[in-house]
Amino acid sequence: MPSDVIRVSMNLVQLLLIVGLSFAVDFFAGLWVAR
Secondary structure (H helix, E strand, O other): OOOOHHHHHHHHHHHHHHHHHHHHHHHHHHHHHHH
């Protein structure tokens, strides 16, 4: 596997982690406010 593919896949994983974290934070904040 060329290093470019590894770099791109790592960037995608990082992006997914950031998006998932922000979504989870929004979700739990909404639950907290709804109580």
